[in-house]
Amino acid sequence: MTVTNPSPSLISTLPGEHYTDPEIFRMEQERIFEAMWFCVARASDLAGPGSFQTRQVGRESVLISRARDGSVKAFLNICRHRGAKLCTQESGEVKRAFQCPYHAWTYGLDGKLVAAPNLTSMPDVDRTEYGLIKVHVREWLGYVWVCLADDPPSFDDEVRGAVAQRLGSAEAIDNYGIDGLEVGRRITYDVKANWKLIIENFMECYHCATIHPELTEVLPEFADGFAAQYYVGHGAEFGEDVAGFTLGGAEGLDRIPGVGEEQDRRYYAITVRPQVFVNLVPDHVIFHRMFPVAADRTVVECDWLYLPHVTASGKDLDHSVELFHRVNQQDFDACERTQPAMSSRAYAQGGVLVPSEHHIGEFHTWLQKRLTA
Amino acid sequence: MIPVCRLADLPRGEASRFEGDPPIAVFHTEDGEVYAIDDTCTHQDASLSDGWLEGCEVECPLHASKFDLRTGKPDGPPARRPVRTHEVVVEDGMVCVRLSEAVPSVPACAARRLAVEGAV
Numbered sequence A: 001m002t003v004t005n006p007s008p009s010l011i012s013t014l015p016g017e018h019y020t021d022p023e024i025f026r027m028e029q030e031r032i033f034e035a036m037w038f039c040v041a042r043a044s045d046l047a048g049p050g051s052f053q054t055r056q057v058g059r060e061s062v063l064i065s066r067a068r069d070g071s072v073k074a075f076l077n078i079c080r081h082r083g084a085k086l087c088t089q090e091s092g093e094v095k096r097a098f099q100c101p102y103h104a105w106t107y108g109l110d111g112k113l114v115a116a117p118n119l120t121s122m123p124d125v126d127r128t129e130y131g132l133i134k135v136h137v138r139e140w141l142g143y144v145w146v147c148l149a150d151d152p153p154s155f156d157d158e159v160r161g162a163v164a165q166r167l168g169s170a171e172a173i174d175n176y177g178i179d180g181l182e183v184g185r186r187i188t189y190d191v192k193a194n195w196k197l198i199i200e201n202f203m204e205c206y207h208c209a210t211i212h213p214e215l216t217e218v219l220p221e222f223a224d225g226f227a228a229q230y231y232v233g234h235g236a237e238f239g240e241d242v243a244g245f246t247l248g249g250a251e252g253l254d255r256i257p258g259v260g261e262e263q264d265r266r267y268y269a270i271t272v273r274p275q276v277f278v279n280l281v282p283d284h285v286i287f288h289r290m291f292p293v294a295a296d297r298t299v300v301e302c303d304w305l306y307l308p309h310v311t312a313s314g315k316d317l318d319h320s321v322e323l324f325h326r327v328n329q330q331d332f333d334a335c336e337r338t339q340p341a342m343s344s345r346a347y348a349q350g351g352v353l354v355p356s357e358h359h360i361g362e363f364h365t366w367l368q369k370r371l372t373a
Numbered sequence B: 001m002i003p004v005c006r007l008a009d010l011p012r013g014e015a016s017r018f019e020g021d022p023p024i025a026v027f028h029t030e031d032g033e034v035y036a037i038d039d040t041c042t043h044q045d046a047s048l049s050d051g052w053l054e055g056c057e058v059e060c061p062l063h064a065s066k067f068d069l070r071t072g073k074p075d076g077p078p079a080r081r082p083v084r085t086h087e088v089v090v091e092d093g094m095v096c097v098r099l100s101e102a103v104p105s106v107p108a109c110a111a112r113r114l115a116v117e118g119a120v
Helices: A022-033 A155-167 A172-176 A195-203 A213-218 A220-224 A308-313 A318-343 A359-372 B108-119
Strands: A038-042 A051-057 A060-066 A072-076 A091-093 A097-099 A106-108 A113-115 A134-140 A143-147 A182-191 A266-272 A276-281 A284-294 A297-306 B002-006 B014-018 B024-028 B034-038 B052-054 B057-059 B066-068 B085-091 B094-098
Touching (some): A022 A284, A038 A051, A051 A284, A072 A143, A134 A155, A143 A155, A155 A172, A172 A276, A182 A308, A182 A318, A195 A266, A195 A284, A195 A297, A195 A318, A195 A359, A213 A220, A213 A318, A284 A318, A297 A308, A297 A318, B002 B014, B002 B024, B024 B094
Antiparallel strands (some): A051 A060, A051 A091, A060 A072, A072 A134, A097 A106, A106 A113, A134 A143, A182 A297, A276 A284, B002 B094, B014 B024, B024 B034, B034 B085, B052 B057, B057 B066, B085 B094
8 A cells, every 4th residue: 555755855746546445435434433422512512312323334224312310322214123213303302212214112311121012912022132222322422422333432541532532631631621511502514525635635735825714814833734733732923913713813702711721822723533623712612513324424523612601701702613614615615625636547546745744644554543443 | 809919018109909700909199098990001911000000090101091990981092992900908007909790991903812711
């Protein structure tokens, strides 16, 4: 797979087919999205017992809900009887139970089979064994993470570890108190591009000076092309005359109290493989969740999180949100421009990475390892 | 009177099913009252003791008709016919039921099953 380039400054990307081939996408679904921890929902979106969401994780539909005891549960969204999709809505609330719309098999919020037509005349049917199939769940940073693997990888190593590795310590993220922040704005982007193009784009800043004029104005060092993700523990510093992480650099909102002096006036970016980006600035957190739908389509949900009293005050968040909303649009436009070219013969062998992008090569090595393992 | 269970074994808000012909459901309401009705919904073969007890009503777990535990009457479709109610007496901590002599209303499929079992 490794191709030696005649120019040592350049290393190879993946060949174009990795971004277009449905078979490779299917393998990624199986070996990456259905095997790793996958961030599905903001925990506060599941307000009370019976609130639910359904999300596609890899090839499976997953039902995420809040049980009566307040805990979050996740199940494969499939009736155990004849396999009908149990919940057809993307989100909603049930009073007491999930009922299959086909034969009315009825499951409690804990997944147990509570009723079915003629069930009492089948006393040999174990209601737990024929309950919904459980999926592993963790809550962290105020988000619900699921893992479809029977034997999930260590959450501490893979998820917390990725954050700690990027920030240089496991505690640095705690300063932002992300689980206590509230969603001030959510924007969903339907991106006609392969999920890896979005990750690769997020990992490098070689493009920043060209496509992100507003971001580069706030973070002048981004014009040099070295992303915050190039160095461990590095946060890009705000420009001297920049008051806050807003469009035009005007003052932002109330600073999160736990943010340390060394973290103030800096922007940190973290990729948690395979589908989460976390962006930290002193007064808010921007949290991306990607939902890969097809080889050439990815839905990205982006939350802007603020202190609860900021969202409750009704303060205008537009200037704060607009900066990264523009960055998102600029990035996703670039990814969409790139996607059709992935099937061009010009890209059959792939392209190249310049030195400030060489860390993306490590992402490709990781991918290859997962797909061939 | 048939003794069915100890009251202490049936916490408030809970129900218990007792096999019989037809089976009986006994409910202990949050207010501390004890009621007995036929356990099978009159619409489709579902166990009302698996349903949801709220006040003096139980909601069928399958199609949400609510039966009044005092009268046996459903609040609305899909169930149309009432379930039988049975007299309950609690004596020395024991719940006892006097079965109604009325003809039970059971859904068609359960009736067929009972008829077959009866014939064996």
